[in-house]
Amino acid sequence: METVIIFERWLHITAGILWVGLLYFFNLVQMPAIAAATEDSNGPGPQAIMKYIVPRALLWFRWASIVTWLAGAALLGPAFIAAFTLQPGFVNIGIGSWLGTILLFNVWAIIWPNQKKLLGITPADEQQKQRAKRTVALTARINLVLSLPLIYFMSTQAHGVL
Numbered sequence: 001m002e003t004v005i006i007f008e009r010w011l012h013i014t015a016g017i018l019w020v021g022l023l024y025f026f027n028l029v030q031m032p033a034i035a036a037a038t039e040d041s042n043g044p045g046p047q048a049i050m051k052y053i054v055p056r057a058l059l060w061f062r063w064a065s066i067v068t069w070l071a072g073a074a075l076l077g078p079a080f081i082a083a084f085t086l087q088p089g090f091v092n093i094g095i096g097s098w099l100g101t102i103l104l105f106n107v108w109a110i111i112w113p114n115q116k117k118l119l120g121i122t123p124a125d126e127q128q129k130q131r132a133k134r135t136v137a138l139t140a141r142i143n144l145v146l147s148l149p150l151i152y153f154m155s156t157q158a159h160g161v162l
């Protein structure tokens, strides 16, 4: 059983690094790069980023979020309800798990459907694309901010801060 928990923790942390790592890539590199490429009238434009980088990054981002959540839930195991109802002894990991759940919701219910409009997967007119762009940027920023306390709360359970 101990081996299973070690594997779950390894999978959770590895997928969490990929998920949050891409979240930071989107906020700190990709969005500023697309804005700079769009503004640079003498440059190649953002098409290459949208065609070759964004779809790949979003694929790993989406599925890393699912693996992180499922491995985290498995790590909670019988304490799942106690954590999500913030019972004594599970308050910090509970808050961290709720934050992770909000991040997951934002990825699948807000960011991905709007990104599909920007990538031309879902039909959208110019006005809808502009709204989708603003929604993706705002939600990515919200997830960036929420990831900071999430990582604090995640690292408390295993180190005795309950």
Ligand code: HEM
Pocket (backbone or CB within 6 Å): 009, 012, 013, 016, 017, 019, 020, 068, 069, 071, 072, 073, 075, 076, 093, 096, 097, 098, 099, 100, 101, 103, 150, 151, 154, 155, 156, 157, 158, 159
């Ligand atoms: C972006 C999302 C998440 C990231 C980056 C993340 C990251 C981490 C990290 C780095 C640890 C190890 C802390 C340590 O040992 O010092 C951890 C532990 C843990 N995480 Fe998450 N986590 C995320 C979301 C979740 C979610 C959604 C759940 C529950 C559904 C969860 C449940 C747990 C549990 C139970 C532990 C404690 C494991 C133990 O006993 O060592 N995590 N998480």
